[in-house]
Amino acid sequence: MKQTLFGKFFLSSLLILTVTYAVLFASMSQLFGQFYLSLKERELKRRGELIASVLTSPTQEIPETVKRLSEGIHVLLVPLNRLSAPDSPLRHGPQMMRPGAMFRRVFPLQELENRLRQGKAVTFQGVLPVLRQEMLVVALPLPPDAPPQAVLFLSTPLADIQMTVKTFRYLLLWSGLVAFPLAVILAFLFSRSLSVPLKTMRTMARAIASGDYTKRLEIPPEEELGQLARDFNTLSQELERTIRTLEREKREIENILLALKEGVVALDLEGRILSANPKAQEVFETPLFGKARIDDVLPQNVATLFQETLKSGMATQGECVFRSKRLIIRVAPLEDEGMLYGAVGVIQDITELRRAEELRRQFIADVSHELKTPLTAIQGFLEAVLDGVISFEEFREKYLPLLYEETLRMSRLIRDLLDLSLMESGKVQWEMEPVDLAALTREVVLKLTPLFREKRANVENHLALPLVVFGNRDRLAQVLTNLLHNAILFSPEGSTVTIEGEEREGMVTVSVLDEGPGIPENDLPFIFERFYRVEKSRSRKGGGVGLGLAIVREIIERHGGTVGAENRPQGGSRFFFTLKRAFREDGSAQQPGKDSEQWPLQGEQ
Structure with missing residues (x-):
């Protein structure tokens, strides 16, 4: 027979009440018994301490006082060295007990003696042969200075304790029997109050689950x-x-x-924008939301591709330029069971891709030109010697130095390419040490003195105080050499190249300023890119293919620094790099080594 909802609630309530009462009865009985036994034990210890204090005092009223303190309990005083003797006397108490027999039955004698000699109180329970009943016994050693050394035994029948616990259990049982009928009545009323509304709620819930959403449940918020x-x-x-x-x-x-790195735009049949990802809004630099029409927010050439797809239902593709960005747009129809309901377009910004392709093509052309020019010259000179047009002596004196210069030019090109490739691969390992940029700059300037004289250029080095960073000395010298070489190369004759440095907030910045034509604003963001050259013809005259500044950037970034370039208001350019200042483990600034002091400060002219 299927049990009703009311029956389940009622029986569950009765079961919970019964189990709860049983657990409560058992736990309370156990806890009360332990508590009362502990209370009696503390009482025996307290009486024993009082009796011990009386026995060790010089007063003449010891018997009367001890008799009063031992009322209702059994007291036995046994010398510690006669604990197991059969004739141990009973100083106070109603009966004679044989301690040897008693203790051998209820407690190991040797363990008892050991603990009492340590001055510890001992509590135990057991049946005493003399009293023939179960007792609670507390053994207290008298103070060591009380002659003779003895042990005071206090005991009380466990029957009295058990009777008290049994009385408590009877009271607890009767209180439960009185309260249980009332609990049954409350469980009945509670079960009825739950089952009646639940039947109605279940009927309504099943109707809603079957698809009928017209009915509403009126349920109090607390139920x-x-x-x-x-x-x-x-x-x-x-x-x-x-x-x-x-x-x-x-x-x-x-x-x-x-x-996605590509922009995505979805339209409905009427050309309204349904959705667009952030990349699309970034590409077109305008918000694309709010059901705006594509004709109003996107360029006309882009909107035309979407409109063609919406009209024909076929995918379209095109490439266009929007605000200096080169874009590829691919538009596909959106269909549901063969019905066209919109179009989705993917917009890819290929500006960087096209620029990279252009740089690669330019690099191939530049490298080919740089290699072809010296090889052509070498081939021509050698053919002239082989054909007898010029003598070997004339070739050695006049043309061999030119061939040597062309060889050095090719060697520099190949070295720069290898250095840049190794640095970008991350495989090269550099030895790092404290480097004084001020001293290093003076060394580089001294090495480039012939180049300054050739261009009739002046150099002003304002790096006075030591600027110590942690880095690779040779690579930092290469950075300074490349920057100074560029400054000399693009400055007119008789101009001045200035070197400045400063330290701010633990960072060291070194700047190289020239008086050249400056850098076009459109070229500034790309000036440190590989193979990028502002003036290709002038760069070729210097023997470079646009790798010097790229090498500078790689070296500085490998040192954890930054590079930059800007035009000066009074004309010319400023190239600079920033590195962290070197500090010792104690936090003090790293001082330059002996090498930093070898070069006196100069304002080189």
Whole structure:
């Protein structure tokens, strides 16, 4: 027979009440027994301490005092060295007890003696042969200075304690029997108050689960019932599963769109924007939302591609330029069961790709030219010698130095390419040490003195105080050499190249300033890129292919620093790099080594 909802509630309530009462009865009985036994034990110890203090005092009223303190308990005083003797006397108490027999039955004698000699009190329970009943016994050693050394035994029958505990249990049982009928009545009323409204709620919940959403439940807000939750969960779980699936798919699509490097724009049949990811808004530099028409927010050539797809239902593709950006747009139709309902376009910004391709083509052309020019000269000179047009002596005196210069030029090109390739691969390891940039700058300036004289240029080195950083000395010298070489190369004859340095907030900045034509604003962001040259013809005259500044950037970034370039208001350019100042482990600034002091400060002219 199927049990009703009321029956389940009522029986469950009765079971809970019964189990709760049984657990409470057992635990309270056990806890009270332990508590009362502990209370008696403390009482015996307290009496024993009082009796011990009386026995060790010089007063003449010892018997009367001890008799008064030992009322209701048994007291035995035994010398410690005669603990196991058969004739141990009883100083005070109603009966004679044989301690040897008693203690051998209830407690190991040797262990008892050891603990008492250590001055510890001992508590135990057991049946005493003399009294023939179960007793609670407390043994207290007298103070060591009380002659003779003895042990005071105090005991009380456990029957008295057990009787008190039994009385407590009877009272607890009768109180439960009186309260149980009242609890049954309350359980009956509670079960009835739950079962009646739940039947109505279950009927309504099943109707809603079957698709009838017209009915409404009128439930007091405080009545949150389990059966109602189970019935409603049948409906809510199905709805929740569907909604979660849709939300998960939506989040996945949104995350994909957010992670895409391409812009994505979706339209409806009327050309209104349904959605667009942040990359699309970044590319077109305008918000794409609010059902705006594509004609109003996107360039006309981009809108035309979308319109062609919406009209024909076919995918289209095109390339266009928008605000200095080169874009590829691919548009595909959106269909549902063969019905066109919109279009989606993917916009890819290929500006950097095209620029990289252009740089690669330019690099191939530049390297080919740089290699072809010296090789052509070498080939021509050698053919002239082989054909007898010029004598070997004339070749050695006049043309061999030129061939040597062309060989050095090719060697520099190949060395720069290898250095840059190694640095970009991260495979090269440099030895790091404290380097004084001021002293290193003076060394580099001294080495470039012939080049300054050739260009009739002046150099002003304002690096006075030591500027110590942690780095590779040779690579930092290469950085300074490249920057100074560029400054000399692009400055007119008779101009001045200035070197400045400063330390601010633990960072060291070194700047190289020239009086050249400056750098076009459009070229500034790319000046440190590989193979990039502002003036290609002038660069070729210097023997470079646009690798010097790229090497500078790689070296400084490998040192954890930054590089930059800007135009000076009074004309010319400023190239600079920033590195962290070197500090010792104690936090003080690193001082330059002996090498830093070898070069006196100069204002080189």
